[in-house]
Amino acid sequence: MLKCMTDLAGLLDEDARSALRAWQGGTWYPPALATLTHHEFSDENWIYERKLDGVRLIAGADGGEPQLWSRNRKRVDASYPEIVDALAAQGAPSFVLDGEVVAFEGNRTSFARLQKRMNLTSAAAARRTGVAIYYYAFDLIAFGGVDLTGLALRTRKRLLRECFEFTDPLRLSQHRSGDGEEFFAQACARGWEGLIAKRADRPYRSGRGRDWLKFKCVSGQEFVIGGYTDPRGSRSGFGALLVGYYDEEGLLRYAGKVGTGYDERTLRDLSAKMAALARPESPFLDAIGEPGTHWVEPELVAEVGFSEWTGDGKLRHPKFSGLRNDKPARDVRREA
Numbered sequence: 001m002l003k004c005m006t007d008l009a010g011l012l013d014e015d016a017r018s019a020l021r022a023w024q025g026g027t028w029y030p031p032a033l034a035t036l037t038h039h040e041f042s043d044e045n046w047i048y049e050r051k052l053d054g055v056r057l058i059a060g061a062d063g064g065e066p067q068l069w070s071r072n073r074k075r076v077d078a079s080y081p082e083i084v085d086a087l088a089a090q091g092a093p094s095f096v097l098d099g100e101v102v103a104f105e106g107n108r109t110s111f112a113r114l115q116k117r118m119n120l121t122s123a124a125a126a127r128r129t130g131v132a133i134y135y136y137a138f139d140l141i142a143f144g145g146v147d148l149t150g151l152a153l154r155t156r157k158r159l160l161r162e163c164f165e166f167t168d169p170l171r172l173s174q175h176r177s178g179d180g181e182e183f184f185a186q187a188c189a190r191g192w193e194g195l196i197a198k199r200a201d202r203p204y205r206s207g208r209g210r211d212w213l214k215f216k217c218v219s220g221q222e223f224v225i226g227g228y229t230d231p232r233g234s235r236s237g238f239g240a241l242l243v244g245y246y247d248e249e250g251l252l253r254y255a256g257k258v259g260t261g262y263d264e265r266t267l268r269d270l271s272a273k274m275a276a277l278a279r280p281e282s283p284f285l286d287a288i289g290e291p292g293t294h295w296v297e298p299e300l301v302a303e304v305g306f307s308e309w310t311g312d313g314k315l316r317h318p319k320f321s322g323l324r325n326d327k328p329a330r331d332v333r334r335e336a
Contacts, residue, residue, distance in 0.1 A: 004092075004162060005092065008146055008163075016152075022145065023094070023096075024147070026060070027058075027059075027066070027067040028058055028069050029096050029141045029149075031071050031206065032206055033071075033207060033209075034212035035208055035210055035212070036213075040181050040184045042179050044177065045199065047153065048177075048180045048196070048198075049175045049195065050173070050174070050187065050192055050193075051187075051192065051195055051215075052100045052102050052109050053109040054100045054102035055076075055111075055324075055326055057099055057100060058096065058098055060097065060142075061087065061088075061093060063093055066084050068080055068083060068084060071327065072328055074326070078121050078123045079118060079126050080101055080133055083135045086169055087170070090164055090165065092143065094143070094144055095140070095142060096140075096141040097137050097141065097164075098137070099135050099173065100135070100136050100173075101114070101134070101135050101136075102133065103116075103133050104134075111322050114131070115323070116129045117133060118323075132169075134169045136172070137160060137164065137173060139153070139156055139160065140156050140163065143159065149204040154200045156204065180195065183195060184217075187215075187217060192217060193216065194214060196215075197212070198212050198213075218305060219308060220303065220305035221303075222304075222327055222332050223244060223245055223301070223304050224246070224300070224301060225241050225274070225300040225302055226296065226298045227284075227293055227295040228294055229242070229257065229293055229294075230292035231267075237262075239259060240257040240258055240290075242293065243255050243258055245334045246333060247333075250330075253285055253313075254286040254288055254314075255313070255314060255315050258315070260319045260320065261319040266320075274294075278295070279295050280295065281295060282295050283296075298329050299329050301325075301332060302323055303324055304321060305318070305319045306318040306319070
């Protein structure tokens with residue numbers, strides 16, 4: 001790291017140095033977002049990384065203690081104090097990293113397990129959960145007062161490796177060059193979510209674009225909760241969530257009901273959240289004929305896994321994975 005802090009430009013060739021700019025300060029930067037594709041490919045100009053089932057985290061320092069941000073710019077330091085401590089121990093006074101925080105269930109990343117850490121406002125309470133978390137860094141946005149977003153991805157990744165030491169809970173997100181199709185097959189065989197493909201020669205661009213693409217082994221995305229049904233039998237809380245997404249005209253379209261994936265704590269906590277958002281009329285554009293239905297303001301966002309979309313635009317075999325606090329409901333669209 002000493003070389004990075006004393007002579008970052010010395011690690012770059014002349015062309016790369018010409019792309020450097022002074023960092024404008026701060027610990028936040030709007031993240032780049034990947035676009036879903038169903039056409040896997042191999043290309044030597046692309047790199048391929050594991051798609052992690054966690055929460056996006058921008059981590060930065062600007063002369064003080066490191067700060068952690070969700071992708072919708074909410075401070076989340078208290079939820080993951082181990083990451084703050086590990087980054088502080090690096091000794092770098094100024095940087096901005098892009099990465100993902102995860103928890104594991106066996107050898108697989110588990111968004112459901114990570115739920116026990118999300119939304120906590122006490123570092124002590126976060127540690128008491130007993131849920132081990134890890135931060136996989138995959139991009140370096142700024143370092144030592146220098147804006148690195150104009151550099152090619154391969155160069156930023158090289159600097160990331162050279163400027164930080166990776167010991168748990170900090171981990172470097174590994175990638176493979178060129179052979180996306182074989183890597184994707186291996187990823188699915190291992191039970192991973194999929195891969196993220198990235199143009200290796202492109203600068204860092206905030207927002208959703210086609211320089212970053214995602215290959216999914218299983219279907220799943222965020223949906224807006226617009227209502228719920230009464231519980232049946234011995235179940236408490238509610239029966240199923242009624243979920244949807246916003247179309248291009250900003251109207252909430254119904255995608256189906258999600259009746260599995262809940263434990264007792266989730267049923268209890270989510271019921272309380274929805275009760276506070278009760279409304280008399282449906283927020284969906286589509287007519288819904290479910291009996292025992294209750295409507296809520298469309299503010300909560302759920303992560304839902306499913307097998308496929310049906311011909312009439314509904315979810316087949318949906319399962320609740322958890323609530324997301326890092327994406328505004330109005331930004332939820334059907335991925336295609």
